[in-house]
Amino acid sequence: MSYSVSLSKLLESIGAKEGSNLSVSSKDKTYIGRLMPHHDFSDGDILVIKLSSGYNVGIRIYPDSEVKVLEHSAPALKKEVAFERKEGRPNIVFIGTGGTIASGADYRTGAVRPALSASEMIALVPGITDIANISAKAMLSLFSENMNVEHWQELAKAVAEEINGGADAVMVLHGTDTMGYTAAALSFMLGDVPKPVVLVGAQRSPDRPSSDAPSNLTAAVRFCINGGAAGVFVVMHDTLGDDSFAVHTGTRVRKMHTSRRDAFESINASPIAFLDEEGTIRFTREKRAAASGKAAARTDMERSTVLLQYYPGMDPSLFEEIMMKSKGIVIAGSGLGHVSESMIPLIKKACGSGSVVVVTSQCLGGRTNLNVYNTGRDMLAAGAISVLDMLPETAYVKLMWVLANSKDAEEAKRLMMTPLAGEMGDRRTVDV
């Protein structure tokens, strides 16, 4: 809720702005303090001021209340600090896209700001400028639920440009909600990128002393400098402690918890590496070595692609229009990849019209297999394909990319079943 009409008029007439020092007399009591931004959930007739004790209090303003400006606010001083660059140190570029990792309260006014400035991003990691030449760019300021395909395309181009401009690694500071999707998109768009491209997020914003942003960023920087691996990765906490970090392959990673620091997990594969607090890196399998060379961003995407989750009672008539309009359809089926019998004629119709129907499992863990039960065999007969142990979200992103990068549905299907960026495998050991 915003201020009521009468209260906004009153504030305007006396020239009160956020940060102004006010005297507020309401019901026999006078409060003195700085005007704070109006909270979304505050009542319209409530004025929030910060008392000299530091406490914010909400005061109801009545028609006979008196509000006076004692002192107008001074503009906030913000310095952009220039960092020294040294020959011989690795060049790392931070690209800020917004999200929790780049958000925090403005301590002067109390408002939550959407993005950190470039130098603030660098300041998150103590001592980082001693080991690398860091440059930071605030490209977007979005919470990641607002990221879309155009943003992925823009980001992939920016990353390729930085690498071709001499960056030894690019780190993308990203909101965690859809970081897995962006990581998958960059993985397909950047293909055999010769350098590490690392997405890093935070589950606690950097304005909190307990933020996981500094330690995640530190681990990511260390992985960029000492890991010697090329590809697209996600670096986040591996446990609840600030002393263990996991490096996930960009196409295998998924946010599996709403709030824990260790929310990110590799599914159907182990993280490619772990780091401890000292920065020691332990790889769990062979890496693709970083090399010199150019990066190319192939960013075309077929937007007419959907991701559907099968559920009991799914009514084909509700989905007919959607499926018949889409060139690509990913279904997260039940169990080994199933849908109900009633959905099969629709799948057949969609495939018949030239759409590609890709089956994954909402179990997430394990591979799909449509040969075991009748339903599965019927789905195959209807023209659907299953894609081993690929995550539904990854399959959705890949299908968009594959459809835009193949000449027909048959080639698209073949590419869907071919590993391009570590996104699928046909061997799962008991420990992952």
Added chain:
Amino acid sequence: MSERELTCGIEIHQQLDTKKLFCDCESDLRDDGYGAYYRRLRPTASEMGEMDKAALVQFQKDVGFRYQCCEGCTCLADLDEEPPHSVNEDAMDTVLTFSMMLNGRMIDEIHFMRKMAIDGSNTTGYQRTAMIATDGSIEVKGKKIGISSVCLEEDSARKVEAAGNEVLYRLDRLGIPLIEVATAPDMETPEEVMEVALRLGAILRATKRVKRGIGTIREDINISIPRGARVEIKGAQELRLLPDYVRNEMERQKMLIRIKDILNERGTKPADIIPEDVTELFSKSSSKVIKGAIEDKGKVIAVRLPGFSGVLNGDGGKLRLGSEMAQYARTRGVKGIFHSDELPNYGIEKEYVDSLREYLKLSSEDAFVICAAKEKKALDALRVSVERANYAIEGVPQETRDPLPDGTTRYSRPLPGAARMYPETDVPPMLLTEERIRRIRENLPEFPEEIEKRLVSSYGINAQQANQIVRRSRDELFVKISEGSGMPAVAATILTNTYTELEHEELDPDSIGDAQLLGLFELLKANRFSKEALPSLLREMAKGSDAEAAVGKLGLEAVGSDEAAELIAAMVKEREEFIRSKGLDAIGPLMGPVMAALRGKIDGKQANELLAEAIKKLIG
């Protein structure tokens, strides 16, 4: 108007007996914890976007924290692994009730804040706190005492141990709701401080939603005297010591003012900190501290204090600047310092003192201070202690001091600056509705004086007893005992006279659990002992015995060993045939019946001896 001899305000922190403030966990303390999740807390940028350099240096030194969880009373919210839930409504109602009982002015819309604290005591790096009311008052002995503010906040985590660069905390206490009530600086005598604390305590307890027992209520005292300075004594837990803390602090400040006058009269100037390595001079000293330090590759370092002689320890121990300096020095990790006013002593003979004075070229008005430790530590300790000495020329420093069990205090740290507080964006503001205020007003609990009247009319005790019982918040206990035993007069005497006697003996009768006391009255009701024995039994129980054990111990005195021997002899006689067949082996099987007959009146060892004697006598 004559100047007040004392200006004093207090702040009380009282734990509430509800679930935790921002999650659904129980608010109990546990003996054990599990897990040890490692965390670091990073200083955040200030309002101007700049980092606190000292705090950043601390962070870069790799200081980290580990957090233990506890069954039932910790969850992801405590570990800062999920956002805070909605504020606990019971806790909110309790603080609103309390504020209303103080006639405070409620804040119209309540905003939770983050009070920054990166010492690890909060997993988040801040304490959540909200101001609930201002401008209340209470009346104590006919005088109005202002209440500046009432806040609702979270308690911090408990420190379990600190080792090296890590501190281990247990999360059971973190998040327990606390009412923080701050008075205006309206108190003028040590006794008044006690009365105000008692009155606030009684009103807090009157809400029936506060925790009881040691550690559940903590007092901070703000004290200053004319020409003195504001000093905060933080975290006092024993109410009865409050007047002592105030009195001793007044004396300490008066003493420091006297020292200031002496130094000013002498024209003493701040001493330059010029450390002199005098290790060589002390190489043959027999002082344990000095020998130990030198063996540990440490040094003996001295600093001159020109014009400070006689105030470090003088006038028969009444001037004690030296001990103030030592308290500062100890915050730097040394065991202590030696100064010229206390030497020769502690194994440092006169010849060493004389040669040191000569070496430092000191006149009779000059003093010196020495420290024996690793060089860096010693220099650091000497620097802060000489700075402390120099401040004596200006007067009393503003300080935070720790309360000690003997009623004195010890330097802890400088008074903190204004707290850094930012909005808690995870908790939405809460509009205080008319309806909620009405509901709380209509359900206000009895005020202490109303409880007193009820006790008098319902239980027939006298007004003075009722007053004392309520003032010490023992009314609920009194009612329980009276209802259970039907002996209100006895209960009243116990909770007033007897408890006061025990307190005079330095025992804490409130440490006897309610259940134990109720149990004792059960035993009384069952005629296990006479009511005359109650004071002695309670004395035992205040020392830690449970009711049964106390009765056992005391019962023995009452029964006497002769009586017990007679009873045992009779029992032996009854089983003569069995005993003759078994001899001394009969002791084992007979112990059961003997203990049953004498339960609580004699201990097992003695029963065994008496039984053996009786058997020997029988079988010859």
